[in-house]
Amino acid sequence: MKPRVTLYTRAGCCLCDEAKHVISEAHAHADFEYEELDIDSDPDLLRLYNDEVPVIAINRVKAFKYRVNMNDFLKKLAARA
Numbered sequence: 269m270k271p272r273v274t275l276y277t278r279a280g281c282c283l284c285d286e287a288k289h290v291i292s293e294a295h296a297h298a299d300f301e302y303e304e305l306d307i308d309s310d311p312d313l314l315r316l317y318n319d320e321v322p323v324i325a326i327n328r329v330k331a332f333k334y335r336v337n338m339n340d341f342l343k344k345l346a347a348r349a
Contacts, residue, residue, distance in 0.1 A: 276323040
């Protein structure tokens with residue numbers, strides 16, 4: 269079963285754009301499902317992640333917030349596969 273990566277993001281977030289880039293590049297090295305959720309479109313997500321975006325969850329477990337690098341992302345992805 270492929271791991272599922274969820275990026276919690278919002279418009280105008282520079283760190284979110286960086287996280288999207290890392291996740292996009294990681295697809296060349298690993299197979300995973302990906303979804304992006306805009307926290308501003310859901311009151312529950314906004315309450316949970318308002319001050320933390322971007323947040324990356326792997327299989328619904330928070331793995332990163334604010335910044336992520338490729339090596340750490342791939343290691344956590346492999347550990348949760």
